[in-house]
Amino acid sequence: MQEDCENLGGSVATIRSKKESEIVKKFLNKVSFRDWEQPGSDVWLAGSDKGSEGNWYWDTNGQREKISDGFNDWRKGEPNNGGRYSTGEDCMSIAYGDRKWNDIDCSEEKFVMCEIPNTQDVNPITG
Numbered sequence: 001m002q003e004d005c006e007n008l009g010g011s012v013a014t015i016r017s018k019k020e021s022e023i024v025k026k027f028l029n030k031v032s033f034r035d036w037e038q039p040g041s042d043v044w045l046a047g048s049d050k051g052s053e054g055n056w057y058w059d060t061n062g063q064r065e066k067i068s069d070g071f072n073d074w075r076k077g078e079p080n081n082g083g084r085y086s087t088g089e090d091c092m093s094i095a096y097g098d099r100k101w102n103d104i105d106c107s108e109e110k111f112v113m114c115e116i117p118n119t120q121d122v123n124p125i126t127g
């Protein structure tokens, strides 16, 4: 999933503040997934605790940032490292339903939310 976002010049989306959280929630309200939306459907975010159980971090193209240091919006009782096959849950998704975070099995097939830098804010380099 990371590659998909990198190919677009961005990274998997992070939610680092209340403000970013509002933007993501508005976006999820706007997009229509009526053809396949099911209760409990969700999309990937960049959160992970791979390699360090219970210590969640944002992984943006290899850069790690501890989530416990900042904003978080976990669903009540999550992250629980549940998993159906006792393989644990090390990747983060956000649900369409309650717009809350949950940890799930990284091998699940889902859409991924990408974050693309606003190129209008980048000054062109001139020779």
Ligand SMILES: [Ca+2]
Pocket: 049, 050, 053, 054, 081, 088, 089, 090, 091, 103
């Ligand atoms: Ca975990």
Ligand SMILES: [Ca+2]
Pocket: 078, 079, 080, 081, 082, 083, 089, 102, 103, 104
């Ligand atoms: Ca979970």
